[in-house]
Amino acid sequence: xxxxxxxxxxxxxVVLAVWIVLVLAAAPLAAKQSEHLSGGGYxxxxxxxxxxxxxxxxxxxxxxxxxxxxxxxxxxAATAGEMRSGLxxxxxxxxxxxxxxxxxxxxAQTERQILAAGPHQRTVIVPFDLTVNEEGATNVAExxxxxxxxxxxxxxxxxxxxxGQSALWSGxxxxxxxxxxxxxxxxxxxxxxxxxxxxxxxxxxxxxLALGAVSVLxxxxxxxxxxLTMEMSVFVTNMASMIGIGVAVDYSLFVLARYRQxxxxxxxxxxxxxxxLATSGVAVIFSGATVVTALVGLYIVHAxxxxxxxxxxxxxxxxxxxxxxxxxxxIISLLGARTHGRGRVFARLSALLDSLRNRALRRxxxxxxxTDVKAAGRESSELGTGFWARWTALVTRRPALTAATASIAxxxxxxxxxxxxxxxxxxxxxxxGNETLRGFQAAAAITGEGAISxxxxxxxxxxxxxxxxxxxxxxxxxxxxxxxxxxxxxxVLIRAxxxxxxxxxxxxAAIARLRASMPTDVLIGxxxxxxxxxxxxxxxxxxxxxxxxxxxTFFVLMLxxxxxxxPLKAVVMNLLSVSAAYGVLTIVFGTVETLIxxxxxxxxxxxxxxxxxxxxxxxxxxxxxxxxxxxxVVEGLSSSAAxxxxxxxxxxxxxxVFALTGVPSIKELGLGCALAIAIxxxxxxxxxxxxxxxxxxxxxxxxxxxxxxxxxxxxxxALGQHAVAAVKxxxxxxxxxxx
Numbered sequence: 001x002x003x004x005x006x007x008x009x010x011x012x013x014v015v016l017a018v019w020i021v022l023v024l025a026a027a028p029l030a031a032k033q034s035e036h037l038s039g040g041g042y043x044x045x046x047x048x049x050x051x052x053x054x055x056x057x058x059x060x061x062x063x064x065x066x067x068x069x070x071x072x073x074x075x076x077a078a079t080a081g082e083m084r085s086g087l088x089x090x091x092x093x094x095x096x097x098x099x100x101x102x103x104x105x106x107x108a109q110t111e112r113q114i115l116a117a118g119p120h121q122r123t124v125i126v127p128f129d130l131t132v133n134e135e136g137a138t139n140v141a142e143x144x145x146x147x148x149x150x151x152x153x154x155x156x157x158x159x160x161x162x163x164g165q166s167a168l169w170s171g172x173x174x175x176x177x178x179x180x181x182x183x184x185x186x187x188x189x190x191x192x193x194x195x196x197x198x199x200x201x202x203x204x205x206x207x208x209l210a211l212g213a214v215s216v217l218x219x220x221x222x223x224x225x226x227x228l229t230m231e232m233s234v235f236v237t238n239m240a241s242m243i244g245i246g247v248a249v250d251y252s253l254f255v256l257a258r259y260r261q262x263x264x265x266x267x268x269x270x271x272x273x274x275x276x277l278a279t280s281g282v283a284v285i286f287s288g289a290t291v292v293t294a295l296v297g298l299y300i301v302h303a304x305x306x307x308x309x310x311x312x313x314x315x316x317x318x319x320x321x322x323x324x325x326x327x328x329x330x331i332i333s334l335l336g337a338r339t340h341g342r343g344r345v346f347a348r349l350s351a352l353l354d355s356l357r358n359r360a361l362r363r364x365x366x367x368x369x370x371t372d373v374k375a376a377g378r379e380s381s382e383l384g385t386g387f388w389a390r391w392t393a394l395v396t397r398r399p400a401l402t403a404a405t406a407s408i409a410x411x412x413x414x415x416x417x418x419x420x421x422x423x424x425x426x427x428x429x430x431x432x433g434n435e436t437l438r439g440f441q442a443a444a445a446i447t448g449e450g451a452i453s454x455x456x457x458x459x460x461x462x463x464x465x466x467x468x469x470x471x472x473x474x475x476x477x478x479x480x481x482x483x484x485x486x487x488x489x490x491x492v493l494i495r496a497x498x499x500x501x502x503x504x505x506x507x508x509a510a511i512a513r514l515r516a517s518m519p520t521d522v523l524i525g526x527x528x529x530x531x532x533x534x535x536x537x538x539x540x541x542x543x544x545x546x547x548x549x550x551x552x553t554f555f556v557l558m559l560x561x562x563x564x565x566x567p568l569k570a571v572v573m574n575l576l577s578v579s580a581a582y583g584v585l586t587i588v589f590g591t592v593e594t595l596i597x598x599x600x601x602x603x604x605x606x607x608x609x610x611x612x613x614x615x616x617x618x619x620x621x622x623x624x625x626x627x628x629x630x631x632x633v634v635e636g637l638s639s640s641a642a643x644x645x646x647x648x649x650x651x652x653x654x655x656x657v658f659a660l661t662g663v664p665s666i667k668e669l670g671l672g673c674a675l676a677i678a679i680x681x682x683x684x685x686x687x688x689x690x691x692x693x694x695x696x697x698x699x700x701x702x703x704x705x706x707x708x709x710x711x712x713x714x715x716x717x718a719l720g721q722h723a724v725a726a727v728k729x730x731x732x733x734x735x736x737x738x739x
Contacts, residue, residue, distance in 0.1 A: 001274075001277045001278045001281050001282055001325075002274060002277070002278060004277065004325065004326070004329075005273060005274050005277050005278075005329060008326060008329050008330050008333065009270075009333055012330050012333050012334055015326060015327070015330045016327075016330050016331070016334070019214070019323075019326075019327050019330075022218055023214055023217060023218065025221070026217050026218045026220065026221035026222075027217060027221075029220070029221035029224045029225065030217050030218075030219075030220030030221045030223075030224065031220075032224050033220040033221070033223045033224040033227070033237055034173060034176075034177055034234070034237055035142075035224070035227075036139065036224070036227040036228060036232070037138075037173060037227055037232050037233065037234045037236060037237070038135055038138050038139075038169075038227075038231045038232060038233060038234065038304075039138040039165075039166065039168070039169020039170065039172065039173065039233075039234050039426065040134060040135035040138065040169070040231060040304070040305070041135075041231055041232075041233045041303060041304035041305030041306075041307075041308060042303060042304075042305055042424070042530055042531060042533075042534040043135070043303075043304070043530050043533075043534075044302055044303060044530070044533045044534055044536075044537045045302055046302075047530070047533035047537070048515070048523045048524055048525060048529060048533065049523075049524070049525040049526070049529040049530035049532075049533050050530070050533070051523055052456060052458050052523040052524070052525030052529075053133065053525060055458055055491070055523070056456075056458070056493065058486060058487075058491075059458065059484060059485075059486040059487075059491055059492075059493045060484045060486070060493060065129075065130045065131060065132065065133060066130050066132060066133055066134040066136070066137035066140075066164065066165070066166050067127070067130075067164050067165070067452065068100065068127075068128045068130055068137055068140065068141060068144075068162065068163075068164040068166055068167060069125050069126055069127040069128055069162070069163050069164060069443070070090040070102075070125075070126040070128065070160065070161070070162060070163075071123065071124070071125055071126070071160070071161040071162070071163055071439050071442055071443050072086045072087065072090075072123065072124040072126065072158055072159075072160065073123050073158065073159040073160075073161065073438075073439075073442045074121035074122065074123070074157070074158050075156070075157045075158065075159070077157065078121045078157045078158050079119070079121070079157070080114050080115055080117065080118065080119075080121065082157040082158050083114045083117075083121050083124065083158055084111060084114055085158070086158040086160055087107065087110055087111065087114070087124075087126065089148060089160060090102060090126055090148070090160070091107060092147075093144050093147040093148050094128060094144070096147055097140060097143045097144055097147060098140070098143070099130060099131045099132045099136065099137075099140050100128050100129065100130050100131075100140045100144065101128065101129045102126065102128055102129070103129055106126060106127060107126075110124055110126050123442050123443070123445065123446055125163070125443055125446060125447065134165060134166060134527075135231065137164070137165075137166030138166045138169045138170050138173070138234075139170075140166065141162055141164070141166040141167045141169070141170035141171075142170040142173060142174075144162060145162065145170055145171070145174065148160050148162075150162065150171075150435055150436075151174055151435070159438070161435065161436070161438065161439025161440075161442065161443075162436075162439060163439050163440055163443040163452055164452050165426075165452060165453060165502075165527050167436065167439070167440075168425075168426040168427055168436060168440070169234060169426050171426075171430065171434070171435070171436030171437075172234060172426045172429055172430070172436070172663060173234040175429075175430065175434065175436075175663055176234055176235065176237070176238055176663055176666070177237075179238070179658075179661050179663060179666065180237055180238050180241055182661045183238075183241070183242075183657050183658045183661045184216075184241060184245070186657045186660075186661065187245055187653070187654050187657040187658075188209060188212075188213070188245070190653045190654075190657065191208075191209060191212070191245065191249055191650050191653065191654065192205060192206075192209050194646065194649055194650050194653065195208055195209060195249070195253070195646075195650075198253070198257075198642075198646045199256075199260070201339075203335065203339060204256060204260070204339050207252060207256060207328060207331060207332075207339065208248070208249040208250075208252035208253050208256060209249060211248050211249070211251075211252045211320070211323045211324065211327060211328060212244065212245045212248040212249040212252070212320075214248075214323055214327070215244050215247075215248035215316055215319045215320045215323050216240065216241050216244040216245060216248070216316065218319050219240050219244055219312070219315050219316040219319050220237065220240070220241075222315050222319075223236055223237060223240060223312055223315070226311065226315075230304075230308070231304045231308065232308040232311075232312070233304070233305040233306075233308045233309055235305070235309055235665060235666065236308050236309050236311070236312035237312070238658065238666045239309040239312050239313055239599075239669070240312035240313060240315065240316045241316075242654065242655065242658045242666075242669070242670060242673075243312075243313045243316055243317065243603065244316035244317075244319075244320060245654045246607075246650060246651040246654040246655065247288075247291070247316065247317055247320045247607070247651075248316070248319075248320035248323060248324070249647075249650050249654075250610060250647040250650060250651060251284045251287075251288065251320050251321060251323075251324035251610075252323070252324050252328050253643065253646060253647050253650070254280045254283065254284055254324075254610075254614065254643060254647065255276050255277070255280045255281055255284060255324050255325075255328055255329070256276075256328065256332070256339065257280070257642075257643045257646075258275065258276040258279055258280040258643075259272050259273055259275075259276035259332060259339070260272075260339070261639075262275045262276060269333075269336060273329055273332055273333065276329075277325070277329060280614075281324070281325055281329075283613050283614055283617065284321060284324050284325065285321055285325060286556075286560065286613055287609050287610040287613050287614075288317050288318070288320065288321035289321075290552065290553070290556050290606060290609040290613075291317050291606035291607060291609065291610075292314050292317050292318065292606075293552050293556075293606075294548075294549045294552055294553070294602045294603075294605050294606035294609075295310045295313050295314050295317070295602050295603070295606060296310070296314070297545050297548035297549045297552070297602050298310035298545060298598055298599070298602050300541050300544045300545050300548060301537060301538055301541045301545065301598060302537055302541075303534055303537055303538065303595075305534075305595060306538070306595050306598060306599070309595070309599065310599075310602070313603070388634055388637040388638040388641055389634045389638070391637075391686070392630065392633055392634045392637060392690050395686075395687055395690055395691055396630060396633075396690055396691055396694040399690075399691040399692075399694040399695050400691075400695060402687060402691045403687070403688055403691040403692060403695065406683050406687045406688055406691075407576065407688070409683070410576045410577070410579070410580045410679065410683060411576070411579075413579075413580035413583045413584055413679075414576065414579035414580045414582065414583040415583055416583040416584075416586040416587050417579055417582035417583040417585075417586050419586060420582060420585075420586045420592060421590070421591045421592070422535065422539070422591065422592055422593065422594040422596075422597070423503075423505075423591045423592070423593060423594070424503065424531045424534060424535055424593065424594050424595075425502075425503030425527075425531055426503070427440065427501060427503050428503065428664070429663045429664045429665060430663075440452070444501075448478060448497065448499065449498075449499070449500050449501045449504070450478060450497050450498035450499055450500055450501055450502070450507065451497055452501065452502075452527075453498070453501050453502030453503070453507065453526060453527035453528060454481070454495040454496060454497050454498070454526055455471075455477070455495070455496040455497075455498055455502075455507075455510065455511070455514070455524065455525075455526045455528060455529070456493065456494075456495055456524070456525040456526040456529070457471065457493070457494045457495075457496065457514075457518075457522060457523070457524050457525075458491055458492070458493055458522070458523040458525070459491065459492055459494070459518075459519070459521070459522040459523075460490065460491060460492075460519075460521055460522075461485065461486075461489060461490055461491060461492050463519055463521075463522065464483060464492050464494075466519070467492075467494060467518065467519075467522060468480060468483070468494065470514065470517050470518060471494065471496045471514070474510055474513060474514060475499075476498050476499055476500065476506055476507065476509070476510035476513075477496045477497070477498060477499075477510070478496075478497050478498060478499045479496070479497045480494060480495075480496050480497075481494070481495040481496070481497070498510060498528070501527075502526055502527030502528030502529075502531065503527065503528070503531060504528075507527075507528040508528050508531065508532050508535075510528065511524060511526075511528045511529050511532045512532065534594070535594050538594045538595065538597065538598060539594065539597075541598070542597060542598060542601075545598045545601060545602060546601060549601060549602055549605040549606070550571045550574075550575075550605070552605075553567065553570060553571055553574065553605055553609065554567040554568065554570075554571055555567075556609065557570055557609075557612060557613075557616070558703075558707075558711070559711060559712070560613060560616075560617060561616055561617070561620055562620075562701070562703050562708065562711060563620075563700060563701050563702065563703055564702055564703055564704070564707075565696055565699055565700050565701075565702055566616060566700055566701075569688075569689075569692055570608075570612055570616075573680075573684045573688055573689075574604065574605050574608050574680070574684075576679075576684075577604060577608065577676045577679045577680045577684060578600060578601055578604050578605070578676055580675065580676070580679055581600060581604070581671075581672045581673070581675040581676040581679070582597070582600070582672070584671070584672075584675050585668055585671060585672050585675075588671065589664070589667075589668055592668050593664065593665040593668055595665065596665065596668045596669055596672060599669055600669065600672040600673060600676065603669075603673055604672075604673060604676040604677065604680070607651065607673075607677060608676075608677070608680045608684075610647065611644050611647070611648065611680065611681060611685060614640050614643070614644055615636060615637070615640050615641075615644060615685060615689070616636070616689075618635075618636035618639050618640045619632045619633055619635075619636030619637075619693070620632070620636075620701075621636075622635040622636050623700075623701065629693055629694065629697055629698070629700060630693075630694060633689070633690045633693055633694075637686075637690070641685075641686075644681065644685065645681060648677055648678070648680070648681030649681075651673075651674075651677050652674045652677050652678045652681075655670045655671070655673045655674035655677065656670065656671070656674045657670070658670030659671035659674055
């Protein structure tokens with residue numbers, strides 16, 4: 001990091017120019033980042049639904065193609081001419097879009113239907129011909145939505161809609177774009193206000209915010225490039241923005257806060273910047289690598305939707321770390337004193353607050369206090385007179401009782417998660433009155449809810465009679481379409497129209513019943529089937545994801561803290577935070593999207609490492625210097641709590657904004673992460689950490705001798721001291737100039 005600091009100092013203009021070029025190149029690509037995103041990603045390799053899709057082309061040409069249709073919904077006074085005009089719009093749009101067409105036969109039939117209705121026009125469904133499967137059909141539907149301007153007003157005489165599973169996903173993609181814009185427009189000003197309050201300077205507050213915007217922008221461009229070569233979920237932009245704003249601002253905040261702290265302690269600009277990079281900079285890289293590793297754990301789930309969301313978060317964390325380690329020090333070096341000086345308004349406000357605080361303290365000395373508070377005051381006076389000294393003395397007065405109370409409160413929040421139910425799909429994520437939802441409801445009134453998501457069955461030809469009997473006997477099956485026999489006559493494809501859509505609980509229950517009753521060589525697919533396979537894969541992988549992120553957390557903290565006890569406590573406390581978040585999600589939403597469970601787990605375990613590293617590394621250094629656990633906790637909290645609290649507040653606010661503006665899956669992810677981070681930064685960091693350390697005493701630092709000999713003796717604070725010494729030596733080093 002010292003070499004990096006010297007290298008950046010010599011090439012400040014070049015480094016800044018490179019970042020400016022990256023931003024300028026990324027801007028147009030980031031604007032298109034959602035153009036090739038997919039509503040799919042739920043197909044599970046090796047599952048029945050995936051195998052059925054693989055076999056379909058060999059049974060009947062075109063059988064694997066997706067179903068997509070237009071819907072003409074007439075107003076009260078719509079005429080046949082206006083309906084025909086709407087049909088012409090559908091025809092024009094399909095002619096201009098690839099992989100989709102409106103056959104002359106269907107158009108002629110639709111025109112006859114419109115003319116036959118006369119003055120009493122009714123809703124008409126116009127099926128399209130597609131040459132792509134369900135995963136590729138989302139792009140087709142998105143293209144048609146733009147050409148038909150379905151995001152505009154539909155107050156005309158005839159409303160146009162698209163129906164089909166791909167239409168649902170493309171509609172959800174448009175809704176996610178709008179929600180993302182609202183969230184970013186709301187989130188950045190809130191973060192700006194917090195940063196201004198923390199630093200007391202507009203310039204200092206602008207730096208982390210600018211780095212957050214840069215990180216999200218560059219990540220958006222990378223997402224666009226990745227979506228050209230691989231399947232990326234429609235939710236990846238929301239995921240990357242949500243994580244990116246919080247992480248990029250937090251990482252920059254940690255480095256900038258340490259730099260300003262060193263300046264206030266009397267260090268020169270060069271010493272302060274070197275110390276900030278060698279301490280907080282190292283911690284940022286350490287934390288970023290841990291977050292990335294935790295997110296890599298999501299690759300255990302064999303679902304492209306979850307993996308792509310993990311990839312978006314991984315990319316934005318890497319970009320944020322690079323920005324905090326290179327761009328921020330460069331800007332600090334260029335701006336100099338303007339990054340650590342207070343503005344006049346903030347300086348006067350700070351003086352006023354100090355005056356009020358001193359008056360309050362003088363009054364408090366003359367006010368009688370209860371016995372426990374007096375005792376806590378006596379204990380804190382031995383350790384210092386600051387707020388964190390008094391707080392530590394208060395919570396550690398009866399550490400067992402305090403820890404038990406906090407743990408019981410978290411377990412109470414977690415209890416509802418025992419009754420957590422999950423769901424999947426797009427249909428139920430639309431708000432009432434949404435254009436896409438209205439189109440589905442209009443079509444369902446004619447064809448039934450299950451028409452857009454038929455149950456598909458591939459069976460040996462010899463089992464046709466038995467399969468048809470089992471399908472007809474299921475209460476969820478409304479009708480059977482004629483069987484399609486493969487070219488070789490060995491297999492048949494049967495499509496059954498269910499009474500409810502494939503995303504519904506009834507549709508998924510029917511899949512489970514049919515699979516249990518069908519012969520073993522029969523494959524069942526369709527929307528309901530692949531969502532069921534996806535659900536089983538995610539739920540079945542949860543224990544693997546949990547084991548992976550807990551193991552990573554444990555070993556990283558053991559390496560950093562040289563302790564067995566502290567990492568174990570951190571893992572248990574993180575589990576309590578995540579469980580409490582699951583419980584509150586159950587209370588608020590009742591039913592939660594399946595993908596939220598592993599995402600919240602990995603994100604929270606990864607992000608909590610930021611605060612774990614910054615707090616416990618400080619406590620460890622103070623314990624090494626004093627040998628007193630309580631004093632180490634007080635001094636560690638005093639030096640890091642303000643920064644950690646500010647960083648956590650920023651993260652909670654960012655997640656909360658998404659919880660208020662996003663579609664249900666994004667709302668759930670935002671609320672779950674906001675709750676877990678809030679619990680981690682308050683109950684865990686301020687109550688459980690000091691009380692648990694008080695209870696364990698010297699056992700906090702226990703490390704078997706065999707492991708101690710193998711582990712490197714890491715020390716972030718020692719790096720800071722080395723940084724200052726190295727800068728002083730370099731400043732004394734003579735410079736030789738040639739004649």
